[in-house]
Amino acid sequence: MPVYLHDIPLEVAQQRFTEALQEVGLWGILGSEEIPLDENAVGRVLFAPVWAKISSPHYHASAMDGFAVRAEATAGAQPGHPVILAAVDGEDPGFAYVDTGDPLPEWADAVIPIENVEPLDQLGQPGPDPRRPAVIRIRAAVTPWSHVRPIGEDIVATQLVLPSGHVLRPVDLGAVAACGHAVLRVARRPRVAILPTGTELVPIGQPVSPGDIIEYNSLVMAAQVGQWGGQAVRYPIIPDQFDQIRQRVLEAAQTADLVLLNAGSSAGSEDYSANIVEMSGRLLVHGVAVRPGHPVILGMIATQVKVPEPGSSPGEMPRWTPIIGVPGYPVSAALTAEIFIEPLLAKWLGRKPNQPEEVRAVMARKVVSPAGDDDFMRVAVGKVGQQLVAAPLSRGSGVI
Amino acid sequence: MPVYLHDIPLEVAQQRFTEALQEVGLWGILGSEEIPLDENAVGRVLFAPVWAKISSPHYHASAMDGFAVRAEATAGAQPGHPVILAAVDGEDPGFAYVDTGDPLPEWADAVIPIENVEPLDQLGQPGPDPRRPAVIRIRAAVTPWSHVRPIGEDIVATQLVLPSGHVLRPVDLGAVAACGHAVLRVARRPRVAILPTGTELVPIGQPVSPGDIIEYNSLVMAAQVGQWGGQAVRYPIIPDQFDQIRQRVLEAAQTADLVLLNAGSSAGSEDYSANIVEMSGRLLVHGVAVRPGHPVILGMIATQVKVPEPGSSPGEMPRWTPIIGVPGYPVSAALTAEIFIEPLLAKWLGRKPNQPEEVRAVMARKVVSPAGDDDFMRVAVGKVGQQLVAAPLSRGSGVI
Numbered sequence: 001m002p003v004y005l006h007d008i009p010l011e012v013a014q015q016r017f018t019e020a021l022q023e024v025g026l027w028g029i030l031g032s033e034e035i036p037l038d039e040n041a042v043g044r045v046l047f048a049p050v051w052a053k054i055s056s057p058h059y060h061a062s063a064m065d066g067f068a069v070r071a072e073a074t075a076g077a078q079p080g081h082p083v084i085l086a087a088v089d090g091e092d093p094g095f096a097y098v099d100t101g102d103p104l105p106e107w108a109d110a111v112i113p114i115e116n117v118e119p120l121d122q123l124g125q126p127g128p129d130p131r132r133p134a135v136i137r138i139r140a141a142v143t144p145w146s147h148v149r150p151i152g153e154d155i156v157a158t159q160l161v162l163p164s165g166h167v168l169r170p171v172d173l174g175a176v177a178a179c180g181h182a183v184l185r186v187a188r189r190p191r192v193a194i195l196p197t198g199t200e201l202v203p204i205g206q207p208v209s210p211g212d213i214i215e216y217n218s219l220v221m222a223a224q225v226g227q228w229g230g231q232a233v234r235y236p237i238i239p240d241q242f243d244q245i246r247q248r249v250l251e252a253a254q255t256a257d258l259v260l261l262n263a264g265s266s267a268g269s270e271d272y273s274a275n276i277v278e279m280s281g282r283l284l285v286h287g288v289a290v291r292p293g294h295p296v297i298l299g300m301i302a303t304q305v306k307v308p309e310p311g312s313s314p315g316e317m318p319r320w321t322p323i324i325g326v327p328g329y330p331v332s333a334a335l336t337a338e339i340f341i342e343p344l345l346a347k348w349l350g351r352k353p354n355q356p357e358e359v360r361a362v363m364a365r366k367v368v369s370p371a372g373d374d375d376f377m378r379v380a381v382g383k384v385g386q387q388l389v390a391a392p393l394s395r396g397s398g399v400i
Numbered sequence: 401m402p403v404y405l406h407d408i409p410l411e412v413a414q415q416r417f418t419e420a421l422q423e424v425g426l427w428g429i430l431g432s433e434e435i436p437l438d439e440n441a442v443g444r445v446l447f448a449p450v451w452a453k454i455s456s457p458h459y460h461a462s463a464m465d466g467f468a469v470r471a472e473a474t475a476g477a478q479p480g481h482p483v484i485l486a487a488v489d490g491e492d493p494g495f496a497y498v499d500t501g502d503p504l505p506e507w508a509d510a511v512i513p514i515e516n517v518e519p520l521d522q523l524g525q526p527g528p529d530p531r532r533p534a535v536i537r538i539r540a541a542v543t544p545w546s547h548v549r550p551i552g553e554d555i556v557a558t559q560l561v562l563p564s565g566h567v568l569r570p571v572d573l574g575a576v577a578a579c580g581h582a583v584l585r586v587a588r589r590p591r592v593a594i595l596p597t598g599t600e601l602v603p604i605g606q607p608v609s610p611g612d613i614i615e616y617n618s619l620v621m622a623a624q625v626g627q628w629g630g631q632a633v634r635y636p637i638i639p640d641q642f643d644q645i646r647q648r649v650l651e652a653a654q655t656a657d658l659v660l661l662n663a664g665s666s667a668g669s670e671d672y673s674a675n676i677v678e679m680s681g682r683l684l685v686h687g688v689a690v691r692p693g694h695p696v697i698l699g700m701i702a703t704q705v706k707v708p709e710p711g712s713s714p715g716e717m718p719r720w721t722p723i724i725g726v727p728g729y730p731v732s733a734a735l736t737a738e739i740f741i742e743p744l745l746a747k748w749l750g751r752k753p754n755q756p757e758e759v760r761a762v763m764a765r766k767v768v769s770p771a772g773d774d775d776f777m778r779v780a781v782g783k784v785g786q787q788l789v790a791a792p793l794s795r796g797s798g799v800i
Contacts, residue, residue: 037604039623039632059610101600101728103610170623174730177616182605200501204437205582210459210503216577223439223570232439330574 007287010339016284017298017322017340024300024320029350030257031188037177041168044186045229045349050161053180055152060104064147067095067117067136068108071144079139082118086135097131104148111147112138155179165350167229187349189231192341193256194218195248197263197272198328199239217262217333221326224337228345228354230258246276253280253301253321258344262326262333263295273297273325281320296336297325407687410739416684417698417722417740424700424720429750430657431588437577441568444586445629445749450561453580455552460504464547467495467517467536468508471544482518482539497531504548511547512538555579565750567629587749589631592741593656594618595648597663597672598728599639617662617733621726624737628745628754630658646676653680653701653721658744662726662733663695673697673725681720696736697725 008016021027032047062068069085073094077083088094092107097114104111119133120126127133155161161179162172168184176184201215202208215237222232235252238245245261252259263273277283277299285298302318324340326333346353408416421427432447462468469485473494477483488494492507497514504511519533520526527533555561561579562572568584576584601615602608615637622632635652638645645661652659663673677683677699685698702718724740726733746753 037619039619039626042623042627054608058608058612101611101613170620170627171734173623174616174620174734177604177614177619178730180608180614204577208454208458208580211501212458213501214577214580216574219437219439219577220570220574223442223573226439227442227570330578334571334574 007289008285009289013285013288013296013298014340014343020282020284020300021322021344026320026322027347029187030190030348032185033188034183034185037173037182037184039173041173041184041186042170043229044168044184045351046162046164046166046168047185047187047350049164050176050179050181050184052155052157052159052161055157056155056178057149057151057153058157058180060151061149062098062100062102062104062111062147063149064111064113065099066097066111066113066115066147067119068098068105068111069095069138069142070108071110071142071146074110074112074138074141077138077141082137082139083141084135084137087133095136109144109148110142112142113147116140165352167351187229187351189229190257190345190348191255192222192225192230192232192258192260192345193235193252194221194225194232194260195235195238195245195252195262197238197240197245197261199241201237203237217326217328217330220330220334221260221262221337221341224334225341225345228342229349229351230345240272242272242276245272246280249276249301249323250280250303253323254303254319256321257348258341259301259321259323260326260337260341261297261323263328277301277323277325281323286325290335290339295325295327295332296340297323298340299323299325407689408685410688410690413685413688413696413698414740414743420682420684420700421722421744426720426722427747429587430590430748432585433588434583434585437573437582437584439573441573441584441586442570443629444568444584445751446562446564446566446568447585447587447750449564450576450579450581450584452555452557452559452561455557456555456578457549457551457553458557458580460551461549462498462500462502462504462511462547463549464511464513465500466498466511466513466515466547467519468498468505468511469495469538469542470508471510471542471546474510474512474538474541477538477541479539482537483541484535484537486535487533495536509544509548510542512542513547516540565752567751587629587751589629590657590745590748591655592622592625592630592632592658592660592745593635593652594621594625594632594660595635595638595645595652595662597638597640597645597661599641601637603637617726617728617730620730620734621660621662621737621741624734625741625745628742629749629751630745640672642672642676645672646680649676649701649723650680650703653723654703654719656721657748658741659701659721659723660726660741661697661723663728677701677723677725681723686725690735690739695725695727695732696740697723698740699723699725 018027029047035041035044073085074083085095096105096108098104098111114130116138118126118137118139119130120135120137121128122134124135155175155178157179161175166172168186196215196218198213198215200211200213202212203215204219208214218234222234225232233256235248238248249259249261261273261276274283274286274297277297281299281301283297283299285296288296290296299322301321301323303321304316304318322344324336326336343353418427429447435441435444473485474483485495496505496508498504498511514530516538518526518537518539519530520535520537521528522534524535555575555578557579561575566572596615596618598613598615600611600613602612603615604619608614618634622634625632633656635648638648649659649661661673661676674683674686674697677697681699681701683697683699685696688696690696699722701721701723703721704716704718722744724736726736743753
């Protein structure tokens with residue numbers, strides 16, 4: 001005998017779902033994979049912290065075009081009393097021209113920018129190649145490490161570059177590359193199966209007759225799932241036939257991490273969903289006190305997975321797959337996705353859930369909500385003087 | 401003799417670039433293409449407005465599970481004086497059970513929710529099938545269009561659904577599907593060629609020696625271009641050799657809509673870029689007064705395109721391709737992309753350029769900028785009491 005749990009508060013529903021996921025070890029990151037460090041890494045979530053393998057810079061680098069010198073050799077140089085350094089053959093030539101980014105020679109500890117040096121030939125005249133002078137004249141002393149970017153100025157090897165759970169942005173890819181990584185370990189993308197049901201549904205692009213409803217909830221939810229870091233698989237429309245729906249649910253539950261069962265709008269369709277979940281696993285929640293969207297169903301589907309047992313015949317163990325029965329009305333469906341699916345995907349990816357930007361505003365008109373329900377309302381927000389005012393939009397749950 | 405245009409103000413640089421693009425007809429949407437209405441449409445920019453082909457709902461639909469009736473037949477019904485309607489054979493049966501979403505029968509003009517109706521059998525008792533009663537007893541009159549969603553309640557055919565230039569979000573796909581579209585005409589994605597140059601560069605994932613610089617600017621810029629709606633092609637690293645660089649630039653300019661030439665950090669590399677642009681087309685700007693990033697180069701590359709001339713041999717006409725010489729330092733490169741590339745891609749896609757969120761804050765310490773430069777600074781913003789305070793981050797342009 002089915003026990004229906006009608007319109008329980010949102011928090012209770014979320015808690016019941018979370019606990020059921022915890023019991024079967026599905027309240028955490030689902031897994032990880034290694035991906036190459038390329039543009040497709042944007043939006044992926046780091047599974048492990050990224051530590052610097054090499055420093056950046058990974059050598060003492062000249063920060064300017066100029067001459068590498070030993071700072072002590074310039075001691076005492078003043079505008080009226082220049083110091084003159086002459087090139088010496090051997091390992092320590094005394095000075096050497098360097099471009100920005102060039103490594104500092106071993107014997108040097110500072111760089112003098114080229115505009116502060118007079119490069120001269122043997123006769124004390126500007127020579128033909130200012131980068132290979134015989135002597136250089138310096139009119140100001142420099143301190144050690146002047147115009148040098150020392151090893152690890154930006155990042156020191158072993159330092160934390162990015163924490164786990166970080167969602168990669170374009171500039172992050174540069175930081176990861178700079179510290180010596182060519183691959184990344186990221187959370188694997190949760191697989192979400194989306195099953196639209198309803199005899200009245202017709203696919204996008206087909207002619208419609210009165211009573212036909214164009215099926216686009218699966219498209220909107222697939223796009224949402226993609227934006228939230230999941231991988232959606234859209235199933236073809238299933239007519240309102242109990243056995244067909246149940247068969248598809250069990251099929252989807254075997255490969256997906258999450259099954260979304262989008263109920264038809266006809267009477268009984270929602271009960272089908274609840275019954276299927278009850279027959280095939282555990283019905284946790286049937287109806288949540290949120291508007292729009294209260295006919296949400298939360299549950300777990302059990303399928304059998306064959307496991308080889310060492311030294312004996314293969315056994316079977318249940319595989320639990322969460323299922324969300326999503327209401328058929330478009331606005332309810334999109335809101336259900338935001339309330340239940342986005343936070344679950346965030347948990348499975350190890351990232352923070354999206355926080356919608358919050359503003360406080362005064363309602364433009366009085367709105368009555370059913371007692372005990374969390375009423376989500378789409379509003380247009382505008383500024384009147386210093387005051388933010390929110391004007392409720394039409395409540396029809398068919399309007400997106 | 402090259403004319404170098406050093407460090408002109410940002411606005412002047414942008415204007416000069418815009419005018420040059422206007423002259424050759426490249427300051428507008430580059431083109432459009434038709435794409436199927438699926439999840440991959442998210443983020444694409446509408447080339448033309450979307451008008452509703454069909455209304456939503458596209459028929460008078462029941463808004464409740466209940467009985468369709470003619471409202472006038474319920475006139476006078478009161479709790480103590482119910483009206484009883486008996487089923488009649490024929491085209492106008494007097495009442496008919498409807499599910500939510502079902503089309504309203506032609507003869508009906510209102511729906512009474514099932515909970516407000518007593519469906520009875522011939523003997524005046526609740527019958528075996530409450531959806532097919534012999535009579536219904538009604539204890540409250542209804543007005544025409546009660547619990548009916550009339551044709552076009554959400555969207556009326558021919559109505560504007562989304563304007564051109566709109567960037568598609570998941571819910572938009574639903575709205576477009578609901579009003580009868582299966583394909584979308586969107587702006588085509590601009591092709592951006594990214595050419596890293598520099599003998600000191602090594603690809604990501606290779607061992608590095610002192611002086612080697614890991615090439616990741618092309619990766620960061622490719623990811624940025626992707627996020628802004630363009631299609632990036634990363635070229636292999638080109639050593640600092642004038643002819644090789646020039647050849648690759650001309651090659652890239654023949655197929656790309658925009659060429660990004662990322663200068664090496666070695667002396668002369670930037671002059672190579674300027675000379676190549678000058679030799680191969682028009683050098684518009686060499687140096688912009690923004691920090692970090694001032695060695696930006698803006699120009700146009702001319703390549704020859706063969707065009708068949710009617711009735712004669714094929715002629716040639718120049719194809720102009722804008723080129724941006726991007727500084728080698730990572731922070732400069734990323735900033736240059738934001739200042740010059742993002743707005744250009746926005747123009748080519750027909751969407752609004754990104755507006756970074758603006759806040760006003762007090763600087764945590766005094767900062768000195770060179771006079772006449774627009775100084776972009778990365779800061780950490782925090783709240784101290786009621787006051788937003790911005791603390792400047794390290795200025796090294798190597799840190800991302």
